[in-house]
Amino acid sequence: MSSAAHTSPKTSQDLLLSLAGITKKFGPLIANDAIDLTVHRGEIVALLGENGAGKTTLMNILFGHYIADEGTVSVANQNGELELLEPGAPQAALDAGIGMVHQHFTLAENLTGLDNIILGTEPIFRLRRDRTKARAKLNDLMARSGLSVDLDQPVHKLTVGEKQRVEILKALYRDARLLVLDEPTAVLTPQEAESMFATLRKLAASGLSVIIIAHKLAEVLAVSHRIAVLRGGKKVGEMTTSDADHRSIAELMVGHEVPVSRRTARAPGNPVISLIDVTIDRGDSRRSLHGVNITAHEGEILGIAGVSGNGQAALAQLIAGLDKPDFGTVEIFGKKITKFDAHQFAQNGIARIPEDRHHDGMVGSMTVAENIAIEDVRSPEYQKLGFLDFDAIRKRAEHAITDYDVRCPGPDAPARLLSGGNIQKLILARVLEKSPKLILANQPSRGLDVGAQSEVHRRLLEARQAGAAVILISEDLDELLTISDQIAVIHAGHITSSMATETIDRSELGLMMAGQKKHAHADTTKNAGETA
Template sequence: MTDTKVLSLNGLSKRFGSVIANDCVDLELHKGEVLALLGENGAGKTTLMNMLFGHYMPDAGTVEVADEAGQMQALPLGHPQAALAAGIGMVHQHFALAENLSALNNIVLGSERLSLLRRDLKAARAKIERIMQHTGLTVTLDTPVGRLSVGERQRVEILKALYRDVRILVLDEPTAVLTPQEADTLFENIGAMTREGLSVIFISHKLREVLAFSQRIAVLRHGKKVGEIATAEADERIIARMMVGADTPETARQEMTPGAPVLTLQDVSVTGRSKRDSLTGANLTVHAHEILGIAGVSGNGQSALAGLISGLNRPTSGRVTLAAEEVAQVTPTNMIKAGVGRIPEDRHHDGMVGAMSVAENMVIERLSDPEVQSAGFLKKDAITANAEKLTADYDVRGPGVGARARLLSGGNIQKMILARVFEQSPKLILANQPTRGLDMLAASEVARRLLEARAAGAGIVLISEDLDEILGLADRVVVIHDGEMIEAETRDREAIGLMMAGEVTPHEPQQSGAETQ
């Protein structure tokens, strides 16, 4: 990193209706620097970067970018092409790739003039091969993107930016769907590029990566920049305090003797659209007083497993047993009646009815309860009182319990779902990405409640793309890859990461680092 400034954001502000997404944010970036941009969900990180890249037009403020001679120049705002011309590239969290096209065609797509009569793919290939050799970001250029691994697709996205000769690279949650090994390799390659002068801003919620790979940290809270700190002077507690304005309570898993089985899958298969949407001969047992963590790269059968436990997917073969009784017909109603509490991955689509009120959503899975209805009529006063208590207990913020649930923010919808599930004291809890979209304090509270439910006798299936979350909470870890599940007999991050990529057996490596608890 040098002292040469390559980017300056000056007083950027953006409002969406009554919501202030960014409030007079200043930010600088230096040549060869890796700057981590942190903040709780809704803090304004992605909005700020979208203004830099021209996707959003700021309500106020300016952006200056160094030209090739090092002179700071004003950047025309609201124009992605102007940002690209100034040497700024952005890689979004969700890939924007055409799966039927080759990696080569994806990389050059959109970079050629429409007036060209012929495409010079030979020159493009030569340039990309030079970039791959220089950066270590290698992919097979002639393979359709749909046949590439998730890590290879991430490399294609970054190569798309580097092909356009960017000098400033913005990465939004670059490792969200990568194995630990893929994430480490990515940052090693990024480090090599920064030594050649590339400057990087990356948004992440994984503090381990932030502390390992950045030089400086900037933190947003409620749309404002609340501080900066050199990474060498930071630790997780300091960063958490900056992000949420308070210390995050530590949640420790205590050893506990497992109870009787609450869920058993015997040779269960679920047929989906592809192998990654399916389960093949799954055998799984979850006990009372136990959290079973399901680790895997996104798209390897987790949705099929979650759909099965929720009752949305019916098995094509095998037996499903809940609390020692075989489930004759797997349906949402039957699974709820059998004592399954469901925290779905897609909270908007599967977790609520947006047109119904917050209060109604909190009782939607127990409408036959005499506390909720009598003779077919809803007890509205009781429903309202229940919702007011739960919104206070779970810190659900919004326009009120009588408002439509769709008016809540994503994080508050998640809290509403958590309140509904935990208050039913289910025998089995499906926790599918339970902390996604929650700030650190709220995520810590979810962990505390999961551990409380475990102590009370529930069995919990925790599906998460955050391996640190699984290792911190789960009593046992099962890795899922291409629809097949195998139990890990180790808590070593590296070994589990290789299992997630389908490369090794589940046993403890002969030579490994310290265990991650």
């Protein structure tokens, strides 16, 4: 992006934060192993690493939530001299000017932005509320940083991007000199993310230091000055961003070469599923669809791009067999579906990967084996006269554990012991083993680390190669552009007709996701004319 952003000021007087030799053990697990990290004034540092690499532990030590077993945290005082930060004291970290923006916002939804920002900074007992000073300070902050938000709106009326701005303002209002952002782009459209990065660059130019915790590489390359990579609790690499390239960082993070998911050309076959003028009206736009027409073909991955909460849930419920359309028809292999029933859908070769794998994907207290068989326990393969055939269930689980590399203590271990990536592998093993004809993959790689993500992509591409139709609902444009053959955009319950991935311009996609542009590529699609 901007080459100017890559030149960072770096003299030792400018040092703002120094983490030296931080080690933290949890029992036998070494979460942080002698990590050094420095941040200069006005510098944006990206902290990269897979899940479990130790990023969160390190930040928790910085904030005083944990006490490091070894090592020190020092922050520059007003005169620019490094001073040791008292360990295990969150208030000391706040006083030293360290601010955090969490991935899941910590805002009171029914209060206004202003109230949220001031909350906790006022004395509890006071005679009257004096907001003029606070407002003046915030107006000044907004003018300088370009973070504009209507502070008098209750937070629940704000968009996700605006909520994030409130969070950043909250930290700046408390005179943060170092801002830590945890996965800041996870919930934003590309345009929102771009504007957030522009803001960060502006703030950095005026002297604010920033640590971004991230796993999306492209964005990190665009915004940061310096990159530090953690793996298995150790810092395995550090480089200035201008020297780094995408592949080498990914390999540093994972520790081995990352297989690149790539589609091989494959002519799509017959239509597998068609939604024809489907409308589901549930009153709120998150759960509604309006006159949707889409078709997925054999051997094709149809990506559904969109910002979360635009009707993806309704689409997923419908294809999973958990809801039925109010109007319109759903055809599978040309046959109109009259009974929407999750059990029948699963038995008829529809693989369903739920959006929330913990909530909808597994029963934590039941065993890994039981969770793998859960869709099929009624089939004669796994029961006789209603009595479960535990041998068959365990045998299937053992196969699945090896074939899909599910890391678990064994088939009889409770599923709740599994990590997110392994739960996803368990779900893939459950649904893909039956060579499905249609796959509904709803945010299949969200929250997974690079290794698990590429595994999910490989499996979906494999199924596509075997002739399955895949409907991939995702908020991750990289994922969509890498593995989809066709992409349609969902916004406020409307879905555009699909476009061949090769013809798509990334920024245009972003505009369509924001609802600002209606499907410009009608002429290039094969479903031209179906949708307005």
